[in-house]
Amino acid sequence: MLKCKVAQLVEQAVIRAQRGGLIPSVALPQITVERPQNAAYGDYATSLPLKLARAARANPLSIAEEIAELIVPIPEIEKIAVAPPGFINFTVNNNWVVQQVESIRSAGEAYGDINLGRGSRVQLEFVSVNPTGPLHVGHGRGAVLGSTLAKVLTAAGYAVEKEYYINDAGTQIDAFYRSLYARYRQALGTPFEMPPDGYHGSYVMELAQEIIAENGDKFLSWSPEEAAWELGKLGLDKMLNLIKADLKLLKVEFDLYFSENSLYEGGQYQRVMSELGERGYTAEKEGAIWFVSSALGEDKDNVLVRTNGTPTYFASDIAYHYNKFSERNFDKVVNIWGADHQGHIARMKAAISALGIDPDRLRIIITQMVTLRRGGTELKVSKRGGDIVTLREVIDEVGTDACRFFFLSRAASSQMDFDLELAKKQSVDNPVYYVQYAHARISSILRFAQERGIEPSYGDVSLLTSQAELALIRKMTQLSEVIEAVADSLEPNYLPYYAQELAADFHGFYEQCRVISPDRELSAARLKLVDAVRIVLAKTLHLMGMTAPERM
RNA sequence: GUCCCUGUAGCUCAGUUGGAUAGAGCAGCUGCCUUCUAAGCAGCGGGCCGUGAGUUCGAGUCUCACCAGGGACGCCA
CATH class of the missing domain: 1.10.730.10 (Isoleucyl-tRNA Synthetase; Domain 1)
Structure with missing residues (x-):
């Protein structure tokens, strides 16, 4: 990159100027070269003299002149000029x-x-939505962000692996299974009450209908627990396929779908728990096992294993990250999480440092919320509450390219309004x-x-x-x-x-x-x-x- | 109450890590198609960068306080 070359030229010139006593030998900051906003100043510029002025106790303009004088000419650069209050501007040769x-x-x-990247290995984990319901716009935002970052990081010389973490264990999955069983029973005319913590969206009924069409009513004769389990697995599979299909519509694909369950089957979960224990970061309190994050500066501890013996989401996520860093040896891990996971960052970082892993190897991007609107009215996207406007509907209405561009145009840290009416109305312009x-x-x-x-x-x-x-x-x-x-x-x-x-x-x-x-x-x-x-x-x-x- | 994100043109948002005169798209107005795509081009108007202090050569950008909106603070994920 010519930009780097210019930075090198500047650095060499500064060092020479310092050695020759032309400017005071003060510590050099990072040499940055930027594109001036105004094209009249040329193609590249550095404000290094301004940064040196204070420590050197000298006029920035004269520092700039001393440095500029010593810059070795290269064929690519046609003109080097000093401009007040202390910039050095570079104009690239038109032949170049x-x-x-x-x-x-x-x-x-x-x-x-x-x-x-010099070939270093980066794992990008994103979307990772619970397969308990369809994707909504907010998920689309993370999906587009992640898939684009993967492409760019690849272009930047990193070896990138894209991964979707499937939460196929835990209480949410359990609630989903029981909801599906209730809908299955209801659809077959055998009344059954929906669990209070269940998923009430109509898509659960559709799943039940599909399963009935394919498997008939054979689960009626099973015990509710066994039936819910078998039905659940069928439903989860279908849900996951729907999610994959939606993502494909958005042009988002993964190298690996990683199952949370496999952490238990593969023993990572056990290994991590004992390692945390050996390092003195677990404690038993009130019948549960806690991660003593307060020992690492956190304001409170977090439960790893509940009183009833089941591990929390946090516990399996620690095992997952242990797997990423210590077993698969990624140099860097990037996670894209929704705004609701904000509080999870600090304790996740604490957990990996407790395992002896440098927390700077983990970068977490939080995507702020997307509020979906149609004109003035806000549309609900909560999965648990009932019916939602799905990502698929949004893509169908707005189009993949426009969707992607729209998501990418906004910084992840800004919450955004997605107005379907406006997106369609403006689609020509x-x-x-x-x-x-x-x-x-x-x-x-x-x-x-x-x-x-x-x-x-x-x-x-x-x-x-x-x-x-x-x-x-x-x-x-x-x-x-x-x-x-x-x-x-x-x-x-x-x-x-x-x-x-x-x-x-x-x-x-x-x-x-x-x-x-x-x-x-x-x-x-x-x-x-x-x-x-x-x-x-x-x-x-x-x-x-x-x-x-x-x-x- | 604590923590995180945001506040920039009428609207939606950028702002290259603290630099030179704060930008773009919509919306509004004025022009430009006998010639490779007018989904385009040229131009005009539009700003207390939430408020107030501070840091320094220099602040939309960093610090603090306050105001406003959103999110998180669970043995949910």
């Missing part, structure tokens, strides 16, 4: 810029990829279509050129000299910086904004520069540029899990 068109075309789909339209236009030009026998490969990029052309190429060269920013921050919302900027630069170019003209040389050169834009735009769309349409 136009050459990037060639680089893009030879790199193809790999263009923009970086090696930030949506930024989504603005970006995709650019790709369709490009495809159209390429078709047009092909019909006339104009080949992009013959193009001579040095003919690309107009402002619109250069600005467009400059924008393309930012892709790897965007990938880096997303991979570092785990905030993919840079992506949709970058896509819009790139599309805007293309549309601007399209208005100002006729691609296929009587000038065959220029036509070929511009066609080559257009083909490069196709590559970068499609890559950006694909990182977001969106389609790059050839016609609209």
